[in-house]
Amino acid sequence: NAGVTQTPKFQVLKTGQSMTLQCAQDMNHEYMSWYRQDPGMGLRLIHYSVGAGITDQGEVPNGYNVSRSTTEDFPLRLLSAAPSQTSVYFCASSYSNIGPIEQYFGPGTRLTVT
Amino acid sequence: SQELEQSPQSLIVQEGKNLTINCTSSKTLYGLYWYKQKYGEGLIFLMMLQKGGEEKSHEKITAKLDEKKQQSSLHITASQPSHAGIYLCGADIQTTSGSRLTFGEGTQLTVNP
Numbered sequence: 001n002a003g004v005t006q007t008p009k010f011q012v013l014k015t016g017q018s019m020t021l022q023c024a025q026d027m028n029h030e031y032m033s034w035y036r037q038d039p040g041m042g043l044r045l046i047h048y049s050v051g052a053g054i055t056d057q058g059e060v061p062n063g064y065n066v067s068r069s070t071t072e073d074f075p076l077r078l079l080s081a082a083p084s085q086t087s088v089y090f091c092a093s094s095y096s097n098i099g100p101i102e103q104y105f106g107p108g109t110r111l112t113v114t
Numbered sequence: 115s116q117e118l119e120q121s122p123q124s125l126i127v128q129e130g131k132n133l134t135i136n137c138t139s140s141k142t143l144y145g146l147y148w149y150k151q152k153y154g155e156g157l158i159f160l161m162m163l164q165k166g167g168e169e170k171s172h173e174k175i176t177a178k179l180d181e182k183k184q185q186s187s188l189h190i191t192a193s194q195p196s197h198a199g200i201y202l203c204g205a206d207i208q209t210t211s212g213s214r215l216t217f218g219e220g221t222q223l224t225v226n227p
Contacts, residue, residue, distance in 0.1 A: 040123075102147070107156040
């Protein structure tokens with residue numbers, strides 16, 4: 001199994017540009033989520049999905065969209081990038097969100113918005 | 115405000131020394147996780163604690179959960195440079211649609227040879 005994969009690993013955007021961060025898992029996990037990690041803030045939940053076709057907002061959803069058309073993929077879209085979205089983004093998955101249960105994390109995408 | 119508070123925020127120790135990192139919750143803990151992160155990399159799962167009083171060990175790392183105090187501690191014995199990194203505690207917080215994983219701010223550990 002490849003586990004949780006994320007692309008790209010690094011990205012630089014100009015303010016106002018849009019892009020999609022890709023996340024895929026091959027473990028048939030129902031639950032997938034996106035976090036951002038900022039210094040002094042820990043990891044904060046952006047959006048999550050409990051299964052294909054179902055998504056919900058986390059703590060910091062503004063400026064981001066998600067969709068879950070398949071069990072495997074959970075892309076995160078930045079509609080109009082802002083410098084405040086400079087961060088490291090992690091995708092995670094688990095077979096359920098009825099915890100406690102281990103979540104598997106991808107390697108992260110380091111995004112800089114200038 | 116943070117639902118999980120970690121202390122200290124950073125820690126510098128000499129190789130061979132013992133150290134403890136604490137994680138305190140403002141809400142009832144449903145499950146407590148410890149992850150380790152090296153700079154530029156993803157999170158590596160260390161341990162999961164579910165029951166009050168539970169204690170787990172892996173090599174030189176021991177984690178305990180004190181459910182009554184809503185607190186967990188991570189103890190490293192005889193630290194090595196390979197232990198350096200960011201340690202994050204995570205906890206399942208109950209919501210109306212299931213549980214949600216929330217994290218502390220992390221503790222940056224430096225081990226000097």
